Amino acid sequence: MTFRPAADIGMTLAEVDTPCLVLDLDAFERNLDRLDASLAGRTVKVRPHAKSHKCPHIALRQMARGAVGVCCQKVSEAEAMVAGGVPDVLIANEVVGAAKLERLAVLARQARIRVCADNAANVRDLDAAARAAGVVLDVLVEVNVGANRCGVEPGEPVAALARAIAACGGLRFAGLQAYHGSAQHLRSVAERRDAIASAVAKVQSSKVALAAAGLPCDYVPGAGTGTYLYEAASGIYTELQPGSYIFMDADYARNDWTESGLPRFEHSLFVWTTVMSIQGSGQVVVDAGLKASSVDSGMPRVADIAGAEYVKASDEHGVIRLPAGVALALGEKLRLIPGHCDPTVNLYDWYVGVRDGRVAALWPITARGAVL
């Protein structure tokens, strides 16, 4: 509901009011470069996840560098991407309920849309919606490759659901969605590598079952920022779905990234905040609390001030403990690194893109709040 952009083009960063979501455009572009460089020589495609940025401006920049489209989690998110000019969206999630299925099928008239399923009743509903809209929908089977959230079990259950899809006049069996969500934040390289090895085995057994059912499968998307190099190296994944790599939040930064070949994505997304109260020495209150930075994956981190710690968030306030010898003045502004980028982005209506210390871009987050 905040239609007014959070800043004006050309302002210095110091002039930008707070709290707002600042994107360091150079760092963001270096992260795009790092992803590309890390995949040089591979045939695997990239389809970044738009649930992280919720912004067609960013999606189109990813596609300009070779991404084949984007992923979304929600139909309304996909609608925002298509409205913003993205021609190819994979909804890497199940879509349940008549209202959403109707919107999904109508959207498939305007853009290339694929969707996932993990349930035979849902497949029947997808078929009915596709027929009603006069489209043929591409449906992937989501495989539970280890996260134990959505998805059918690997092997024969995958083949059974694929057969059900293929038997529907309104649907086409389009491949296997094989994202291992709970592997992304395993802290050690070895844990993440092992988790993806296990996921790959589950995809393989599923492909064997599909082949036996006469349903060859040449489209296997999956992977996130924490693991994508392992999926890329597997030879079995055909598309990668990282989202957070463009921003690199505080929680992802707690992963061990030291393995050779792993790109060192840098923080590009910041919550810009002002010191609004000073309580004696050693502690200040800033104007960014729970409504400015999501704390589900830990508190935001204070950038630029070694030893400063954001220790407590309430709705509109954040308490920062300062190291000995550091003082901040009332009105001073500082950058916070969000704990978790996705739900933090979802609090804002605008990115304030900054380059060389000035506002150089204002990108609306048109899929903010797109939960349907």
Added chain:
Amino acid sequence: MTFRPAADIGMTLAEVDTPCLVLDLDAFERNLDRLDASLAGRTVKVRPHAKSHKCPHIALRQMARGAVGVCCQKVSEAEAMVAGGVPDVLIANEVVGAAKLERLAVLARQARIRVCADNAANVRDLDAAARAAGVVLDVLVEVNVGANRCGVEPGEPVAALARAIAACGGLRFAGLQAYHGSAQHLRSVAERRDAIASAVAKVQSSKVALAAAGLPCDYVPGAGTGTYLYEAASGIYTELQPGSYIFMDADYARNDWTESGLPRFEHSLFVWTTVMSIQGSGQVVVDAGLKASSVDSGMPRVADIAGAEYVKASDEHGVIRLPAGVALALGEKLRLIPGHCDPTVNLYDWYVGVRDGRVAALWPITARGAVL
């Protein structure tokens, strides 16, 4: 950015798509009644906090029952309230920075606006902004009554800042803001009562210092849903600022409310969600995750199904563990009680007001995202 209402008037609740924010209008109105009844016979005024609901429709309903105006935390929130027809707003918070101060002073030409301060440099900035806008601003001194967040220490420091305010041609010293934020969720009645007794003593010592400085103070707002009866009974607080009582979230419900006289507010705010995946027996996945219900104060609770537990939230998914013998079908919809109402409301653009099982109101949350 989601301009389309989340439902249509007249729909049955079962038809309403998910996730969305459902307000049980009868329960909401009963909560309004309970607050009034609990204060019957008292002269203290009520100025509910709009940071909880962010919706002028709700503010005007509170005022129709006698509330004298609303509180806000942010200038942009106050702008949304004034734009929605609220004539009297107390910004129960400090406002720091030239851009916000200019907006604040301009807003004071359109409505009765009061603001808080806890810093002499900020008082000078407030004065300059008021003079530039040609207004005289009412400024309260915020007293640190125990939360150790913002506010000056009680007693002489309060009087010193009040003198600084009174000495400014663009400002009027208008009273003491004395909200004890960290007392609200102390679980036992005794702890909350003791915390407010301590806050009252700090207000008293501050009033003594003010009187000695020739600055009598007859306006002392403060209090929240967890403690307001104690401030009301103090004889020293003149206005109460509860916000969450209209919704009663899961975290507030963990307080002990058994003391005589404490109203039993009921849950009126729900996240309406759909079962989107079924993993074997005993566990389902719903379509409401971190972007649909804030988890900073604990997971949402499952309403209507005894023993069901929402155990895990990811960005777009929630995992619910079901008690033995309970099964839910794919597509079934259920109500979640948010862990914390304020940041949950801030995720949505609309309230879907339901009465007698049908959508009876669609209220835009016009201050959603109003963090400036």
